[in-house]
């Protein structure tokens with residue numbers, strides 16, 4: 001039995017310990033804000049926070065989550081008011097939006113560690129998150145806006 | 152031979168049908184039927200179900216004044232859910248803060264055409280949506296005048312209320328809604344549109360995206376996200392080689408996987424299968440993970456396929472060989488053969504572009520439930536009405552018994568015009584006695600079983616006179632046709648394929664010949680953003696720069712000289728196959744206008760400060776093209792380091808899309824097109840060996856990431872009044888990017904790229 005917290009709520013899981021967190025969130029908890037993009041930790045669409053650090057839910061086995069804290073896009077703020085979320089709206093970053101939950105979770109983790117990232121630090125921090133619509137320029141601008149507190 | 156079996160709509164309708172996903176029978180139309188076709192229809196009128204402008208269909212107003220506007224076109228990132236409702240809100244004089252947008256279900260008889268591809272939504276619906284909003288405003292004014300018992304001319308709508316000018320009385324839209332709902336909309340001729348000078352939303356680009364909040368909080372729902380009570384989850388093992396059928400399946404181990412409920416065989420449809428599934432074996436389970444594990448445990452044997460020999464290397468050699476031999480002529484002006492023979496200098500080059508996968512971020516997914524003889528589908532689809540048609544045909548239900556709820560698309564790019572995944576979901580719900588089943592495509596499924604962007608070989612030859620001016624131009628393109636998914640392989644390009652950057656070559660060269668050679672399709676070919684413009688413009692615009700180099704001239708100046716003086720190019724209006732398609736728009740309304748093409752070249756060059764001094768190993772390249780009746784020129788600055796690594800510090804894009812609605816989304820589409828252009832220029836390729844796709848995920852089918860995307864894309868929009876009809880925006884930004892990049896690379900390091908992707912070509 002795996003006991004974990006998801007967005008502040010206690011949960012327990014006794015299924016296949018090899019099941020990735022992604023499918024537990026999406027299929028069992030109906031937390032579908034965390035997206036499926038590749039399943040092999042290559043795109044970042046499924047990015048969540050585990051104990052405050054960005055993690056790929058598709059490559060995180062349920063068996064490894066006992067006692068851990070998971071936060072998904074639904075739990076990043078209760079009113080969409082996280083500075084990164086606000087910056088994303090002010091820059092109209094999204095196109096299709098499918099990658100953006102992952103981008104936002106990754107950016108929030110980056111800014112927590114590096115409150116004023118340089119372009120190179122943004123590249124390094126966000127390199128694992130693909131946006132096929134090609135919103136990178138606005139993602140960079142939004143991260144800088146959030147870092148400046150200009151939202 | 153079976154010819155027309157259903158009806159004989161006009162040729163244009165049929166041509167449209169290809170892009171629109173309609174039945175493709177035009178290929179077999181006898182010549183006489185073509186000649187006898189009724190007067191051509193264009194634009195929205197030529198689309199199935201045309202346009203609807205009834206305000207009662209699109210607009211509803213609650214007593215509290217909240218205006219709900221339906222968006223009937225699919226949102227896939229192009230911003231249509233903001234743009235079309237903005238047009239209605241503008242003419243309605245609504246307060247945008249009180250506007251909500253809802254997505255219409257798939258129902259073309261009610262909403263008009265919903266087939267969201269071909270960069271058509273604003274082009275076809277700007278006018279009807281203006282008329283719809285204006286009619287709604289007039290109904291509110293009528294209701295207010297009646298309520299007050301005053302003359303119609305004394306009242307006017309103003310920002311969500313109607314004002315009685317003589318007395319200053321006002322009534323809010325909410326208070327008038329119930330009365331207005333009972334009124335008949337005005338006749339089309341009676342509709343009074345706003346003066347565009349008074350627009351406050353259209354053309355401004357100041358409104359946030361309607362889905363911003365939901366997207367940034369994880370509430371936005373896509374086709375992968377459907378949740379229904381009692382829902383099951385499925386993944387499908389599809390034939391590894393196109394055309395292979397299942398020989399045998401051993402599902403013993405799969406059924407033992409905890410959570411697996413059933414293994415179901417899906418019959419494939421013999422080619423041409425249009426949008427019907429490839430067939431295979433589905434594993435239905437209690438969650439996606441169990442279904443995936445079950446699929447791993449299947450033991451499958453497949454029959455041989457006639458396409459088992461498909462090998463990209465051998466195919467490329469054959470395509471290239473064909474491209475060097477005379478072929479079907481699509482345009483023939485002057486005498487290119489003679490002019491080439493007499494030229495002071497001859498230049499020839501071969502270009503090659505591979506298959507591509509769309510690789511939109513959201514892999515295909517659909518959920519279906521069958522109850523009381525009716526099938527409900529929830530999915531992300533570019534053409535929800537064709538989902539209904541395909542599902543109905545497969546389940547043998549009348550189309551009225553199939554409904555489609557349209558979720559957001561996590562990217563489309565043409566992939567989600569083809570609804571094979573929705574048909575799979577319907578078949579699986581049927582196999583599960585109507586229980587809801589969600590079919591999830593994994594990324595591997597998506598990359599391996601796409602409707603691939605075609606592969607193309609383009610051969611160009613030119614003759615230059617003593618002054619370096621082009622006296623002859625020959626462009627021959629060879630590629631397997633999208634027509635092969637709709638009908639027996641036509642082996643030549645369809646009108647809409649050769650009409651994209653081949654037949655419409657905009658150059659003022661006296662001896663010009665355009666040809667299209669024969670090629671066979673060995674996989675599912677489908678349209679991908681910008682379609683055939685991608686290979687054709689890569690070749691045409693690279694070759695233009697090669698000629699500039701051969702003539703010792705500046706690329707930009709030479710390009711302008713090739714384009715020649717401002718004029719409208721008369722393109723063939725004869726019969727198939729040589730008739731020019733013109734994106735199915737009226738050539739009188741949307742001519743090929745070299746003046747507009749020149750203007751974007753000049754604007755991009757000016758904004759990019761063409762000729763500016765650059766650091767060593769940096770270079771500027773330019774390319775321009777009209778596609779989807781919009782003109783785009785792109786200037787790329789590239790840097791190639793001494794290891795051959797390529798980066799793009801800056802891009803300037805000039806776009807003339809006629810009258811425009813939301814400049815913020817024009818910018819975002821151009822920005823995105825440059826990133827996609829960078830991906831296909833630098834990295835992406837689908838290759839086949841033994842009939843199988845050799846790539847499977849973003850690990851080996853690579854696309855740009857933040858660190859290798861163009862750093863800054865500056866977008867310059869040509870202003871235009873309402874009298875300039877709108878052009879497309881979603882696609883036209885893509886074609887010029889790759890040739891502009893390759894021309895820049897040549898300027899930076901003197902290496903000419905003739906094959907995409909660049910991959911390791913610049914590495915020492």
Ligand code: FES
Pocket residue numbers: 035036037038039040041042043044045046047056057058059
């Ligand atoms: S789905 Fe997890 S990284 Fe792509």
Ligand code: FES
Pocket residue numbers: 094095096097098099100130131132133134135228512561562
């Ligand atoms: S916004 Fe569409 S994939 Fe990023």
